[in-house]
Amino acid sequence: MAVYTEVTDEALRSFLAAYPLGDLIAFRGIAEGVENSNYALKTRAGDFILTLYEKRVDPAELPWFLGLMEHLAARGLRCPQPVQARDGVALRELAGRPAAICTFLPGVWPRRIRPEHGAPLGEALARLHAAGADFTAIRPNGLGPASWGPLLDRCRAGGDAVHPGLITELDRTLSGILAAWPAPGQLPAGQIHADLFPDNVFFLDGPDGKPAVSGLIDFYFACTDLLAYDIAVCLNAWCFETDGSFNVTRAHAVLAAYQRVRPLSAEERAALPVLCRGAAIRFLLTRLYDWMATPPGALVTRKDPLEYLAKLRFFAAAEGPRAIGL
Amino acid sequence: MAVYTEVTDEALRSFLAAYPLGDLIAFRGIAEGVENSNYALKTRAGDFILTLYEKRVDPAELPWFLGLMEHLAARGLRCPQPVQARDGVALRELAGRPAAICTFLPGVWPRRIRPEHGAPLGEALARLHAAGADFTAIRPNGLGPASWGPLLDRCRAGGDAVHPGLITELDRTLSGILAAWPAPGQLPAGQIHADLFPDNVFFLDGPDGKPAVSGLIDFYFACTDLLAYDIAVCLNAWCFETDGSFNVTRAHAVLAAYQRVRPLSAEERAALPVLCRGAAIRFLLTRLYDWMATPPGALVTRKDPLEYLAKLRFFAAAEGPRAIGL
CATH class of the missing domain: 3.30.200.20 (Phosphorylase Kinase; domain 1)
Structure with missing residues (x-):
């Protein structure tokens, strides 16, 4: 707020x-x-x-x-x-x-994700990627993989006070992510939203009574990066229940609807698990940094970084694309 | 927020x-x-x-x-x-x-008070009092003079940490205010807003290009109390500059416009200075209590209680009704 x-x-x-x-x-x-x-x-x-x-x-x-x-x-x-x-x-x-x-865009962002939100989200994301295809100006992702090591370094001194053993775990996990990250040119890139959380997606009921996307907002993290990474952000942001469990049915709905507009290549499908781990560590690290940097009494609500530690661990342990909804 | x-x-x-x-x-x-x-x-x-x-x-x-x-x-x-x-x-x-x-009410609340806001504010407050005259249900003022002693007691332990010597000063000042407070029935009473700060008053430009009140909002401190006390709240909330100085011209504009709708009695005019001190200590005490009770990191902006210590001191030192704009 x-x-x-x-x-x-x-x-x-x-x-x-x-x-x-x-x-x-x-x-x-x-x-x-x-x-x-x-x-x-x-x-x-x-x-x-x-x-x-x-x-x-x-x-x-x-x-x-x-x-x-x-x-x-x-x-x-x-x-x-x-x-x-x-x-x-x-x-x-x-x-x-x-x-x-x-x-002004009409619509309401979903405070509680329902099964019917998955498909319209996936389709809207794919349409965003298609619509951006001929926007040629490039904005590198300032919060992409190259930034995660330096971000972790800035959290090194106080990170373990937030959660014991956190820094060691992140060092190890980040090395694995970076080693498995797709090489430049290997996957389709384009304009991505990079922050498509539920509060950035408005819905209204469609003629069939089901929720339909009425607008996407807040493009101020948008950048030029791997299209499938944007999907990985959405799987992190939309597919976990409040108890931390992964809703694979919802993830499947997002992915299937996305692919009806833009089918993923075999390489994208193979890379999606590591992209999900990357998206998890990106939000974990920025939240951890903000958590440590936000003065008590500040106006901004601090978001819990450990929510993303749980997501990172889920994706690190997930075996194969099927476990994440592909 | x-x-x-x-x-x-x-x-x-x-x-x-x-x-x-x-x-x-x-x-x-x-x-x-x-x-x-x-x-x-x-x-x-x-x-x-x-x-x-x-x-x-x-x-x-x-x-x-x-x-x-x-x-x-x-x-x-x-x-x-x-x-x-x-x-x-x-x-x-x-x-x-x-x-x-x-x-929904149209209008914008003034982030910075201008001379032209005083008269429409005063008139709107008097019209509020007139419109409430035949609303007969009574709601006692839970934050009226009887509450200030107990509120001060609840701030006693930590108050001096907010400002050295604060509690002693407030004890002395509060005794003076309560001793001089009008006896029940002495002044006209009715339905008052009791919290008519700038963010509760919407303005739009009138046909003459000057600001006109387009709406009053947030009636959740409203109560049945002395009508002139509502004026005292407004003088506290609207008539100090950001540097702490009292803008007597603006106070006069508020009071004159109010009195064009409802002239104050001689007794109300005589009581206004102590009512102003009372309004100042009321907001000082609730802010002080909230300041001490708000946990660090909370979502709510803590409002500085010392702003009202300065206002209280101004009204305590003001000599006669003329010094406050009457």
């Missing part, structure tokens, strides 16, 4: 004056999104989301993110579409921060 | 089925309001606010709060209006909490 930067009404007024959106009707902080400040904005022209980009986002990368969202939306993907001001510029400044207005 | 209780989509769906509001379009947590969980709800019928009442609110008191809001809205005050389900009942249960849907 996040509103880090407050916006005075004068600043908001002069910011909005650049847009053809009509009079301001309402402006409320949204308790969602961890990285940036998000506001629900209502004007005569309708509902929008105003985002102020906070410190973790490099302003130099914002044109890539906004360009990707524009590209995906133009190809029919339901994602936030940056709104251009009268001068044609979407990325502006407000309250000393880079800021942009995007279109 | 507050979402304490998460709502699953199944629970939301069956909750909404009781209302004639049409299909669900969106549901987002709002980063505003400290006591309860608030969601922006959009359905085919329009925009609403769904509130889940958290632990601090006594469920037995909710009918009084909702009844007051209904009453005020029926008298033309712009405040959230509880929406009745098909069975005529507005107060229901969701995710194990009492819950209600209220109408």
